[in-house]
Amino acid sequence: MSTTAYAITIDDETVDISTAAELVVALDVLQGQHDRAVLGQLRPHLAEVIAGPRGLYATLKVLVPDDQKYVIHALGADLVNVVQEAGALRDILAMLAEPDVEVQLIETLGVEGLRALIGTAEELAEVLEWVYGDCDQLVLNLLGAAFLKHLLQNGYDLSLILHALDHTSQQKLLDMLGWDSVLLLVHDRRDLAYLLRALPSETSKHLLEHFTKDQLWNLIRDMRGWRYLYNYLEAEEAAYLAKVLEVEEYAQ
Secondary structure (H helix, E strand, C coil): CCCCCEEEEEECCEEEEECCCHHHHHHHCCCCCHHHHHHHHHHHHHHHHHCCCHHHHHHCCCCHHHHHHHHHHHHHHHHHHHHHHHHHHHHHHHHHCHHHHHHHHHHHHHHHHHHHCCCCCHHHHHCEEEEECCCCHHHHHHHHHHHHHHHHHHHHHHHHHHCCCCCCHHHHHHEEECCHHHHCCCCCCCHHHHHHHHHHHHHHHHHCCCCCCCHHHHCCCHHHHHHHHHHCCCCHHHHHHHHHHHCCCEEE
């Protein structure tokens, strides 16, 4: 929290701002008429005044999109230190309504900022859940294939991320990772089940085609494992896999 008060002058009236709460009050009182003037006068000190993720959330929430972008751009390299954690990034993205503001936020964080904030597959999935349009691909591209491979420990991790993406973005992610890397994430029937649940039938079939019958049985282990896996399958997937495994499908 800032300990220094910074004077701003609007219509010959001067007030001191030292915290995000005081900034939000000032912006509310002005009702958008002089927001940019306030932000412009505070620009060199915005990181200090906003201080942390709660302050950033509260400030952005009372601003129109153009002014939201102004604040994000003004914070620049300080943005990652203000956001502090992936959960805060998720909450801010969930609040933002305009894709171009999200793009500004993500691009300002950049490669190093995103990598500093996102430490698990679950955190990445939560961030991706709240981005629009091409922003999901922007996040993945900035993180890069090498970082994503390091982040993913198993098929369940990958399934979390896949669930946050549309089918087109899912395929782009799989292409980024490469099927060889994807297959290495499948350690057991749980990994296989969650991946099949996350993917559309055609892509699931393509995944299964990379395994031999023996490899699939090593993952599934026994008929109990087959019953477990069956509950995660769509009809087309179940029929294909039953044929490969040479077992009967189970009626629901």
